[in-house]
Amino acid sequence: MKIIDAVLGFFKPTVVEKEREVKTVRLDAVDSTNAYLRTYTPADDEPMSVVVADYQTAGKGQGTNTWESEAGKNLLFSVLVHPTMLPVRSQFLLSEAGALALKEALADYVKEDIRLKWPNDIYWKDKKLSGTLIETKLAAGRIKDCVFGVGLNVNQETFHSDAPNPVSLCQILGHEVDKEELLNKIIKKFSELYRLLEMGGYNDISAMYHEALYRRGGFHKFRDADGEFDGAIVEVEDDGHLILRDSKGMIREYQFKEVEFII
Numbered sequence: 666m667k668i669i670d671a672v673l674g675f676f677k678p679t680v681v682e683k684e685r686e687v688k689t690v691r692l693d694a695v696d697s698t699n700a701y702l703r704t705y706t707p708a709d710d711e712p713m714s715v716v717v718a719d720y721q722t723a724g725k726g727q728g729t730n731t732w733e734s735e736a737g738k739n740l741l742f743s744v745l746v747h748p749t750m751l752p753v754r755s756q757f758l759l760s761e762a763g764a765l766a767l768k769e770a771l772a773d774y775v776k777e778d779i780r781l782k783w784p785n786d787i788y789w790k791d792k793k794l795s796g797t798l799i800e801t802k803l804a805a806g807r808i809k810d811c812v813f814g815v816g817l818n819v820n821q822e823t824f825h826s827d828a829p830n831p832v833s834l835c836q837i838l839g840h841e842v843d844k845e846e847l848l849n850k851i852i853k854k855f856s857e858l859y860r861l862l863e864m865g866g867y868n869d870i871s872a873m874y875h876e877a878l879y880r881r882g883g884f885h886k887f888r889d890a891d892g893e894f895d896g897a898i899v900e901v902e903d904d905g906h907l908i909l910r911d912s913k914g915m916i917r918e919y920q921f922k923e924v925e926f927i928i
């Protein structure tokens with residue numbers, strides 16, 4: 666039994682709950698699914714909303730990057746949740762849960778070599794299969810809204826943008842994949858992991874995330890503002906900081922974009 670199934674089994678409520686209703690909006694084209702959900706008003710009884718598009722005219726990547734994707738080929742979707750139960754200082758756990766949901770859903774297709782590259786990319790070997798853009802809105806000291814925007818390369822066979830190391834499921838498997846089926850599996854896994862967060866399973870989410878980390882264990886090459894160095898991952902804190910130990914034994918702490926993996 667995989668750790669994730671054991672953990673989710675342990676947290677299963679004694680009374681069978683109604684499965685969480687997930688409202689899904691399907692669009693042919695949109696500027697950005699993240700932007701769509703930022704102005705979306707969910708119904709009162711809608712704890713989780715999903716929007717999926719075949720094409721984005723202004724897909725956003727991390728920082729100032731754009732996200733390019735051939736029309737109709739890949740999964741481009743965003744999920745809106747309202748995690749008011751989670752302390753703001755621990756909000757990176759949402760990112761961990763999202764990345765784990767993708768990894769778990771992908772396990773039905775690719776048996777090995779899928780890892781989570783800090784903070785939340787999905788890598789197959791040394792290639793990027795998926796990127797996630799998370800945007801949160803705080804109100805009264807709580808996380809009112811959290812939008813997870815996922816770009817997952819599914820059936821695209823050639824990549825023309827300058828994105829580093831892209832790969833698609835179709836390139837890995839040698840055949841096309843049903844995007845709808847894959848999306849359903851991801852949303853189901855995400856619902857389960859989100860439920861675990863609601864029940865306070867913070868240590869379990871964090872343990873599963875660390876277990877699945879890309880370049881976990883041993884020294885690897887990194888680059889920060891001072892240049893290249895060899896470092897080993899010590900941990901990722903609940904606020905998302907990456908802690909590395911360099912070859913001289915010095916502990917170094919980074920926010921996203923302050924350090925890069927040399928691949």
Ligand SMILES: O=C(O)CCCC[C@@H]1SC[C@@H]2NC(=O)N[C@@H]21
Pocket residue numbers: 696697698699700721723724725726727730732741742743786795796797798813814815816817
């Ligand atoms: O740079 C990254 O790695 C993050 C990319 C996130 C892209 C996805 S595609 C669906 C959603 N809508 C957007 O505009 N961006 C995210």
